[in-house]
Amino acid sequence: MAEQVETFNASQSDYKVVATHKGNYSETLNAGIAAFRAGEQPEILMVFEVGTATMMAAKGAIKPVYEVMADSGADFDSDAYIGAVKGYYTSTDGEMLSLPFNSSTPVLWVNRDALKDAGVDPDSDLSTWQNVGAVLDQLKEAGHECPLTTAWQSWIHLENLSAYHNVPFASQENGFAGVDTELQLNGPVQVKHIDQMGQWAKDGKFVYKGRRNEGGADFRGGTCALFTESSAGYAGIKSEAQFEFDVRPLPYWEGVEGAPQNTIIGGASLWVMEGHTDEEYKAVAAFLNFLSSAEIQAKWHQDTGYLPITSAAGDLTREQGFYDENPGTDIAVKQMTTNEPTANSKGLRLGSFDQIRGIIDEELEAVWAGDKDAQAALDSAKQRGDQLLRRFEAAN
Amino acid sequence: MEKRVTFKGWLLPLLLLLPQVIITAVFFFYPAGQAIYQSLFIPDPFGLSMRFVGLGNFEFLLSDPYYRASFVTTAVFSILVTVVSMGAALYLAVLADRLIKGSGTYRTLLIWPYAVAPAVAGVLWMFMFNTRVGVVSWYLGLLGYDWNHVLNEGEAMGLVVVASAWGRVSYNFLFFLAGLQAIPRSVIEAAAIDGAHFWTRFRTIVFPLLSPTTFFLLVVNIVYAFFETFGVIHTITAGGPQQATTILVYKVYADGFVGQDLGSSAAQSVILLLVVGLLTIIQFKFIERRVHY
Numbered sequence: 001m002a003e004q005v006e007t008f009n010a011s012q013s014d015y016k017v018v019a020t021h022k023g024n025y026s027e028t029l030n031a032g033i034a035a036f037r038a039g040e041q042p043e044i045l046m047v048f049e050v051g052t053a054t055m056m057a058a059k060g061a062i063k064p065v066y067e068v069m070a071d072s073g074a075d076f077d078s079d080a081y082i083g084a085v086k087g088y089y090t091s092t093d094g095e096m097l098s099l100p101f102n103s104s105t106p107v108l109w110v111n112r113d114a115l116k117d118a119g120v121d122p123d124s125d126l127s128t129w130q131n132v133g134a135v136l137d138q139l140k141e142a143g144h145e146c147p148l149t150t151a152w153q154s155w156i157h158l159e160n161l162s163a164y165h166n167v168p169f170a171s172q173e174n175g176f177a178g179v180d181t182e183l184q185l186n187g188p189v190q191v192k193h194i195d196q197m198g199q200w201a202k203d204g205k206f207v208y209k210g211r212r213n214e215g216g217a218d219f220r221g222g223t224c225a226l227f228t229e230s231s232a233g234y235a236g237i238k239s240e241a242q243f244e245f246d247v248r249p250l251p252y253w254e255g256v257e258g259a260p261q262n263t264i265i266g267g268a269s270l271w272v273m274e275g276h277t278d279e280e281y282k283a284v285a286a287f288l289n290f291l292s293s294a295e296i297q298a299k300w301h302q303d304t305g306y307l308p309i310t311s312a313a314g315d316l317t318r319e320q321g322f323y324d325e326n327p328g329t330d331i332a333v334k335q336m337t338t339n340e341p342t343a344n345s346k347g348l349r350l351g352s353f354d355q356i357r358g359i360i361d362e363e364l365e366a367v368w369a370g371d372k373d374a375q376a377a378l379d380s381a382k383q384r385g386d387q388l389l390r391r392f393e394a395a396n
Numbered sequence: 397m398e399k400r401v402t403f404k405g406w407l408l409p410l411l412l413l414l415p416q417v418i419i420t421a422v423f424f425f426y427p428a429g430q431a432i433y434q435s436l437f438i439p440d441p442f443g444l445s446m447r448f449v450g451l452g453n454f455e456f457l458l459s460d461p462y463y464r465a466s467f468v469t470t471a472v473f474s475i476l477v478t479v480v481s482m483g484a485a486l487y488l489a490v491l492a493d494r495l496i497k498g499s500g501t502y503r504t505l506l507i508w509p510y511a512v513a514p515a516v517a518g519v520l521w522m523f524m525f526n527t528r529v530g531v532v533s534w535y536l537g538l539l540g541y542d543w544n545h546v547l548n549e550g551e552a553m554g555l556v557v558v559a560s561a562w563g564r565v566s567y568n569f570l571f572f573l574a575g576l577q578a579i580p581r582s583v584i585e586a587a588a589i590d591g592a593h594f595w596t597r598f599r600t601i602v603f604p605l606l607s608p609t610t611f612f613l614l615v616v617n618i619v620y621a622f623f624e625t626f627g628v629i630h631t632i633t634a635g636g637p638q639q640a641t642t643i644l645v646y647k648v649y650a651d652g653f654v655g656q657d658l659g660s661s662a663a664q665s666v667i668l669l670l671v672v673g674l675l676t677i678i679q680f681k682f683i684e685r686r687v688h689y
Contacts, residue, residue, distance in 0.1 A: 026653070026654050029656075030653050030656075033441050033442055033656070036442050036443075037442065037443045054441060054656060057440065058440065058441070058442045058444065059444075060442075060444050061442040061444060208546065208547055209527070209528070209546065210546050211634070211636065214528075214546075217528055217529075218528055221528075223528070352655050352656070352657060354654050354655060354656075355650070355651070355654055355655035355657070358635075358650065358654065358655075361636065362636065362637075362638045362639055363638075365547060365636060365637045365638050366638050368547055369547045369548070369549075369637065369638075371638075384462070387456075387460075388655070388657070391438060391456070391657060391659075391660070394438050394447060394449070395438045395439065395440045395441075395445075395447065395657075395659075396440055396445075
């Protein structure tokens, strides 16, 4: 990001962008909100995907990106952006509200050496959870101490699981159609998956490392054989892993109708805040256009493993031969784009979502610890999450 | 007869009191008033609109079993932190008090941890017990104990208690040591001549004479455990696993600054204010009676 800002400032002399770091995603959103309340909001605020509903509801605090672009007369073609990426940040009328910035999607990372050591063919098919289960059995039998771990459990094993199997995570099109939404994460597909994961946890085949990406260090250090994590884990794994690794599509349950659909994104988008001059908005528009340009996006995609936000950037990356040199790096892109997103797989737009994720984390921990069965935990997550959704509905 | 010293006029006393009054007003009464006001609304995060709900926020909180459970967690946590930090400090102070050689060095070393901020202490302990790279958890593993505070509620609670109590031991140690040294040697020597052993002397003379210090520390430590342990919890467990280490003040933060639910957060602050006020009153009413000054 700092590099992009520098390139932008150097590329023209009309405007100067100043980037400020305010901490992690939750902290940044807080700082932005506090700044707005104090009347000192920045022009652009980077907000993680979970904060999307909060930002959307804040009419009067934000200026939609399509409006910024139109007012400043900048070239803007929202069709240039990849559907599955921009869909998350687009209103139901198809208007882009914030500019997708860093987007990633979950994939399966494989330690090929660990598989070989356990006598498993490192090229075995891991596209379904059934097959993954069989490999986990073999790894366990061979005495492997951490066959599978995960990062971001709610995002990967519930939110993406639901989209990938084309089942709803919440009513009202996952919250896209209104704030009177209720969680539906306790359906049969989700319960079956969490139940299986709980069983694996009990047998020592799935090892829980923490709510965020704590498991990443275990995978990069070679302790864990399989790892479900964002495609953006690429840069870290590539620089640290002392073993042969492989990236595979996120597994799905064979036999579930409609699977595999498409996975959804995580990451952040750039929101433009209200209360600035036209001249400043012109600068904002120029900067956002610069960020969306194919060259900048292609470099960003190749350096970090985040998804390109425009089709042009993906094409440019292919032309540059990056995918041929780094096999597997296009898996995330394919996984997101092979199917046209459905109402269940466009994304999620839920109020208080950061807190709801916290609740889901707690309930899943109860399953991994063997305190609750999957059905009871997910029922409880729904019930507790719905309370927060009702409060969000009341506040907006 | 009681002797009273009175000053003429009221301007000077008022002037002398003013700084404290202003500080209390700005940093306590104003924010507390704001919290009470905000607890009656459900506002949107950006402050664009507010919906009056009366006592709705309180109703919502008190009907939430997880919020009620948080009271129990807070009680368990505070009692453990207070007992552990005061117990260890008293033990060390008694030992240091009896030292003849090198007492200065020991004292300095014991006071050292107080200089470490709670959040930093939290990070230190987190690294020692980290399930992957932690030194302590690695040794525990060698002994055949599988340490995992990420999933085990008891271990998580134990870890945050020890991490919170650790820095506090120094503070308590200072006060206990000063208290011990203020006890007249002659009284203890007289008891020793009468044939009282160390333990008897401690139980019947030292501990009662130490009671003002103990009482002061009790109040201060409970307030510490309620409010200032936030950094430790945030860095080590973030309130988990499940909600095993979500104490009241952590929930205020989580709901307000993670969930952006400012109404509920304000209501929780008000409840917390009442709880601590009540606790302090109880302490002064009932425990202080047993203190010998």
